Amino acid sequence: MTVTKQMSWRPQYRSSKFRNVYGKVASREHCFDGIPITKNVHDNHFCAVNTRFLAIVTESAGGGSFLVIPLERTGRIEPNYPKVCGHQGNVLDIKWNPFIENVIASCSEDASVRIWEIPEGGLKKNMTEAVLELYGHSRRVGLVEWHPTTNNILFSAGYDYKVLIWNLDIGEPVKMIDCHTDVILCMSFNTDGSLLATTCKDKKLRVVEPRSGRVLQEASCKNHRVNRVVFLGSTKRLLTTGVSRWNTRQIALWDQEDLSMPLIEEEIDGLSGLLFPFYDADTHMLYLAGKGDGNIRYYEIGSEKPYVSYLMEFRSPAPQKGLGVMPKHGLDVSACEVFRFYKLVTLKGLIEPISMIVPRRSETYQEDIYPMTPGTEPALTPDEWLSGMNRDPILMSLKEGSKKTSKLVFKTPAREKKSVVVNGIDLLENVPPRTENEVGQHSPRPGVELGVGRREWSLATAQEATAL
Known part of the structure; x- marks a missing residue:
């Protein structure tokens, strides 16, 4: 049976190197x-x-x-x-x-x-x-x-x-x-690009084999609406954001090989803005940013229950229209930066860089928070991928x-x-x-x-x- 509960706002003090990650906004002269x-x-x-x-x-x-x-x-x-x-x-x-x-x-x-x-x-x-x-x-x-x-x-x-x-x-x-019967809302690839996950206005979540167009898994979310989907790295899991039957914002975790029922569902809050999910496979951290919100919540994804553990929240009075994300190879590793957003503030015509930083005293390279990451060289040519190679x-x-x-x-x-x-x-x-x-x-x-x-x-x- 699916477990639905209200997400706790208090940090869960557990053993995690990312428990104290904080967001740092760039100074005004470094904004756009x-x-x-x-x-x-x-x-x-x-x-x-x-x-x-x-x-x-x-x-x-x-x-x-x-x-x-x-x-x-x-x-x-x-x-x-x-x-x-x-x-x-x-x-x-x-x-x-x-x-x-x-x-x-x-x-x-x-x-x-x-x-x-x-x-x-x-x-x-x-x-x-x-x-x-x-x-x-x-x-x-x-x-x-x-x-x-x-x-x-x-x-x-x-x-x-x-x-x-x-x-x-x-x-x-x-x-x-x-294979879709309404407007497609979101597309997300797994790590090697062999699978494509989509959300659609027809309230269905699909996992598709892109070269054949065959639908491998399909979830009909009749009691709630899914808006965004993201693959969680190599864990063979998906995370969706959407709206519950009670019009509260929620996230759901799915097994990509069985979409008959979500593994968990968590209610976030009662606001109306769309929730954008961002996942960092290197740190196993999930960031949730609401359209029109000023805050960014972040969580750690685990392999065992409760799967999603709340860490902290970055807060700002300025509402965000959208967020750009810097690729990992563009981060400042000397400052222990593990993620960087570029926040669009429409009313001010402003783009604010926001760095997510792991507080460390040592100035040496921190190998435990910077594992090997996807680089800037492609693994396949178009002909190789189209022929069936992964x-x-x-x-x-x-x-x-x-x-x-x-x-x-x-x-x-x-x-x-x-x-x-x-x-x-x-x-x-x-x-x-x-x-x-x-x-x-x-x-x-x-x-x-x-x-x-x-x-x-x-x-x-x-x-x-x-x-x-």
Whole structure:
């Protein structure tokens, strides 16, 4: 029987090296100020960060845009700062390539996914030409996710209830996952990227084998709503956040091989904002941040009951619209920093870095809190992954001097529109013109030629390819 109880607010004083972790906000001169953060109510973070750049979706007229700011360029940002502004509809999600640090993916209400290559040192003028423009969804695209171990494999989820898998080496979709009956709310990969977990407005949690599109496990959450899901490292467990039948925010822990019943359910509070979960597989710490809240709660995940142990809470009076997360290899290990958020404060137009720190007196490298972690080199090529291979991430040490820089070259397709054959089907042959219903409210402007790498892809041929 499922156990449901109110989460205790008192720290459980147990033997844990992370019992005293605390959050430290950067000084004002190390924040990013004067940014017109988007007022879009879509439930995303609108922020992405890596070791070189911070990207933020901004409020703009006449189409969607986002800022890309070098991390060292802190302080007040001028109103005329250059933007990435090629989309013709509001930008809904942005994600940095985990292996090529100047490449970012964006998706928009204009039903497109675009890949951008940011120049060294950041933007000097507005960027309107994407490296790739990917069209395959018939309605707006709400989510994009990079594969965790394979270079140039990108997943996109649209309001047409489809998940498309793109091979960016050829600039084409290679698979369509068509098992959802409503809008997809969240996507999360396991450690080696062999499984994809999704939450959906149809109140179902699914675990999918992405290359075949087969649903391995499905949970029908009729008495509560699941909003976000995250794989808990290599533990073969999932954690979801959502709303209970009594309209309280809650989390639930699931066995990925049996979704018939959650292992535990914990009520958090009675607030209404969406709960964003963040999991650090290296420290086994879970962070919960509510949209519109000012606090961030953190817990430790164990292998035995009670599984989820409350540690502490970071509090702030400023409500957060979204949070970006720095990759582990970008943390300050000399300060015992184990996690770093970039908090969007809409009313102030402010981005605040928040460091989660383990208090240690020693200034030497703390190997017990910094195990080997996934690095910046891909473990597989797109062809290897698509052929059925799985491989764990290539690990790296966070010791000073051991950081690696990716030497990969991002491949771009030829300028001409070439045929792409998948299992004998030419996906670009006899493509009918897209109607307004297929592309939503933001069709490409008439008289404008397709940009470099832009691809048209019909839903009819997508369904044929899916059957393969």
